[in-house]
Amino acid sequence: MAAHLLLVILAVVAACAGAASAYQPGSAEGHTIAGRIKIDAASAKGFGLPAKTSNTKVILNGGQRVTFARPDGYFAFHNVPAGTHLIEVSSLGYLFSPVRVDISARNPGHIQAALTENRRVLNELVLEPLREEQYYETREPFSIMSLLKSPMGMMLGFMVIMVFVMPKMMENIDPEEIKQAQEQMRNSPVPSFSGLLARANS
């Protein structure tokens, strides 16, 4: 259902060539890294955080520069020197892979991008989250099974088995043997449980 409504339009544009140059007179060496962040709103669920781009930050080179995504998800860094750069996206509730961006000095305008986590090469700089992050442990809904699985439930269950199943098992044992065992028990000095309780009551 997560319809990819907006297809990729803008990839990576060098500032010194193309339409953007009108905005940037005299920027001979600076390049522009422009891209888009795409978070599927339909798949966003969970802990009440809307999939809004307003709390999405884009970070260049570990904090050298920070920018924000526009409502449509576009972002840009201007005046970036040629070289290899790293772009990180910080958005609460999503895990983004950092992106390696190579801006070639010899070949102006030629920019390459690749995800560093899985080394996937990006044709366009469209960043999608690798996964959603659930910060909370989800609580199991209430069920009889979970109650029974708890230590106390197991205690009770075990006792029920002892009370009702054990006698059945005892029946299968040779009555002679039982008699013998009971004889032994009577002779032993350890007081029986029922006797103990009876004495306490009297």
Next chain:
Amino acid sequence: MAPPPPRRLLLLLLLIGFLAAASLATLAAAVYEDQVGLADWHQKYIGKVKQAVYHSQKSGRRRVVVLTEENVIASLDLRSGDIIWRHVIEKNDLVDQLNVVTLSSGGSILRAWNLPDGQMIWETNLQVSKASKPLLHVLSNNIVAKDNLVIVSSGRRIYAISSIDGAISWEKEFSLDGLEIKQVVQSPESDIIYAIGLAGSSKLNLYQLNVKTGEIVKHIQESFPSALCGETVLGSHNVLVALDETRSGLYLIEFKGESISYSKVHISDLVQGLSGTVKLLPLLSNGVIALQASSTVSLLKLKGTDGLEVIQSFEHPAVVSDALTITEKDEAFAVVQHAGSEIEFVVKFTSDVSNEFIREKINIDQHRGNIQKVFLNNYIRTDKSHGFRALVVMEDHSLLLVQQGAVVWSREDGLASIVDVTTSELPVEKDGVSVANVEHDLFEWLKGHMLKLKGTLMLASTDELAAIQAMRLKSSQKNKMTRDHNGFRKLIIVLTKAGKVIALHTGDGRIIWSNLLPSLRASKSGEMPSALRIYQWQVPHHRVMHENPSILIVGKSGADSAAPGVLSVLDSYSGEELNSLRLDHSVAQIIPLTLKDSSEHRLQLIVDSHSRGHLYPRSPDALNVFLHEMSNTYLYTVDIEKNVIRGHSLQKSCDNSDDEYCFSTKELWSIVFPSDTERIALSETRKMNEVVHTQAKIIADQDVMYKYLSKNLVFVATVSPKAAGEIGSAAPEEAWLVAYLIDAVTGRILHRVTHHGAQGPVVSENWVVYHYFNLQAHRFEMAVIEIYDQSRADNKDVMKLILGKHNLSAPITSYTRPEVMVKSQSYFFTYSVKAIAVTQTAKGITTKQLLIGTIGDQVLALDKRFVDPRRSVNPTQQEKEEGIIPLTDALPIIPTSYVTHSLQVEALRGIVSIPSKLESTTLVFTYGVDLFYTRLAPSRTYDSLTDEFSYALLLITIAALVAAIVFTWIWSEKKELSDKWR
């Protein structure tokens, strides 16, 4: 049917009881959503406000947009002071109204923000020269259709940007060399804007530009006989007031259509006894200007076009606000000054300055210091008269809204700039004080339990869930002001940049006390003291139990490194200043010693810039203790500029003073790094207060490894000069990082590792874990170094240990050449890291966790087992039993192990871990612009029941068991009886 033998039943019961107890410990895992706020708290701050713009639309909440020194732009609710939205942007300069427009990065990035939710609408990159101060001006009336133009000027360049989409509608670069635009003024009627600039220092230029096209309509230039300092203020619509270079005279410059005429006024003729630097305060109109000297603020009025007269002078500290347009002709401004313990808030109109429209006295907490800024706002009362309110910024960076003679709300925004953190225990509970807040009402009690039951059965509505949460918070007793058994309740004492010391309760983060230290406040002579560190000064134990603990605050009285230090001692329970000391030497390094004197004062050694040590406290008792240990005290200094690490020992008494608390130092060793290949990036040592449980580590094959535990181990990281910059600036082949482990006593390098193609940042601990960027793989990496003592490796024979033929009790000395074994490993880590810390527990038994502050301002808890150099790809069965995790190339990021769960600590700077009395649990305090506190159990709470533990279920089980016992007893009795009758 024979009954089960009763004795066996008893045994079984016992066994099951044991099993149950054992499995209880595994109940606690990560945080459930409904547990948020039980053990943790989060506070949002913005920092010291430097600009405020009011937005009072007809509909919706009234709000104010503020820009702060912590580079935060935030929208605050004017009624409550709550943050509606907030962004931390890079170094910013200016904000202007209408749409919220900010100019940042030295004027090169202009952004517009959506007022209701803080979404960025557009961003425009401007080409500006970094040296000049940029100006931002939003043209306020809609001459150009509905599109308002935003004018940005910087140097000799001027831009006009559409406020709708951020497109540059025109730009103009003036041809004049050295021109710097100082003011952009809009003509009220026509499509003309005036740009006033200075070329050189004495040539004034006035340009008239067409708003729509940016064409120069007219250009007038005028030279002045003496230079101008650049501060100009538009006095009225055609008179410009400028300060001259000596700051002793004012030029009144009048524009008359085609020409400029000027006259000069000496300030000393107007105001007597001015001292210090004179400043022109920006923008008061209707011919009123304000002049600020170090001791007074004077209001001056233009007399015609060639004279000025003083209307009123206010003694410092007084603050004047910007003018606020009330009617078309009239503007109001506020003057705030101190009067005893109160502040006086005076509102005047520029048309009639001698009269006061409002004079209110407002009582303000003494610990807020002087007023620093005031932002005036007006509102229309129900009777159509004008009312005024103002935001006041105080010396401790707090923000207050004053209205009708009272403080409506206040924000303690000094907490956004924490410098250092320490903790203090709370007072011991006195006898006779009732602790148990017994639920007196049985009905209430029953109702509470019914609600809880509903909650457990997932039948409760949202309201009821909230009620349960509130009840839990109330009953947890976490907010009491006394020490608790587990050591969870403490005071977190923080030192802020403003020199304010604030104590926060760990239960809910409320402020217990605060104190703005007089010794750290800016003095009249203009020196700016800075707060440095905070230490525990006296931690009373058995002998001096009746005394309150105290803390030591170390500061500097000036900005440069040779400025004398200031010390101040505060009571931890009340925040009162017990003692304040102005030192006669500077503070270069503070070494908290592990020694204590007889009154339980912690000894501190302060090293000054001449590398002399000074001992505090200055008492004969402390001196005796210290002299005893002096020969074993070594210190090292890291000189980043000279690229040298030096080790020193202490010698008795200084050379040329008879101060017996002063010690000279002798250089023992030094390591000089070749500055063309290595630059010191970072040095780190072990935390002095860290507790280590055992020296031995038993590994899988029943073998023992001995940890090399030396308090004198220093970790130093150097990077190649080219790699010292940002990530994109160096090629992999010219960047490397070298990590050293150095013994601080002898200067011996114990270990050295080179990471090619790597560059900082680095952080370290006991075993060293550091984080750096690998340029070849282009990913961040974390590396671990563990260091083991090989000389003790043959102490494995039990017989030897019994017979005493071991060397475990032999004294450890740094002078013998240590035989060490070093293991290291490195892993990929996804994020950039802002801070790393390690969990500290009371006895050091619990497994450690690394607390990693990520670039997304979250804190990730990573088990130390993931950064164990003994990890291998295929661990043997034995190693698996030991808990060694198979080696992976990257460290895992598990979302549920984020300590901060779904919160962010904006602009995270530091993580502090504080041991509690309970071995399993540590307290974690994270600070940046926000504060976050939580309780963490790295190996789960194995020594206590969790809050989640269901006592009701336990009771029910016990009751059921007892019932079963009684039932079986009756049954067996009956059986026996019938057997006997038979």
